[in-house]
Amino acid sequence: MKENSIWECLKCGECCRSFVRTGPEISDKEKEEILNSLNNSKIVKFIHGTGLKLDWIKNQINEREYIPVIGNAPPKRCVFLSNNNLCMIHEIRPKICRNYPLEVISPNKIKVDLDCQRSEQIIEKLEKGNYPLCIKDEINTEKDIKVEAEHFFDRKISDRD
Ligand code: SF4
Ligand code: SF4
Secondary structure (H helix, E strand, C coil): CCCCCCCCCCCCCHHHCHHHCCCCECCHHHHHHHHHHCCCHHHHHHHHHHCCCHHHHHHHHHHCCECCEECCCCCCEECCECCCCCECCHHHCCHHHHHCCEEEEECCEEEEECCCCCHHHHHHHHHCCCCCHHHHCCCCCCCCCEEEEECHHHHHHHHHC
């Protein structure tokens, strides 16, 4: 089960493929943590196994606000997704990945990505007032919270391409 989750994640890895058309967005702090993790021998070995150059990944992360993706057309995939759908930087994965398929729009508005196969189960839980720990510090549970369902992928194509 996904960490801090109120639903069962299928570990299908879809959120690390089609969802990350341009790569997950990262903050400055996340960028620093991820760059530091690239000194970890397990991650270095994984990157070498993919045939990618570690320096290319470092440069991409340094120059952009996103983790790079590979592949020429959707579905692309995040450079840190392993063949068995594991995140190689799971402990320090960015907030956008930790929260997925949720996105907190405001303290009283949460969006759920319908592309996640668990979205219906998640919406049901949220509507009953069950919120996962990963978003609890971003929401105001004292007030009614609006839950909206959306295809993030469609929006991200127009917003970020
Ligand atoms: S798409 Fe949904 S079910 Fe699949 S790995 Fe991501 S969060 Fe889990
Ligand atoms: S950082 Fe990890 S969780 Fe986020 S898209 Fe990449 S592989 Fe998936």
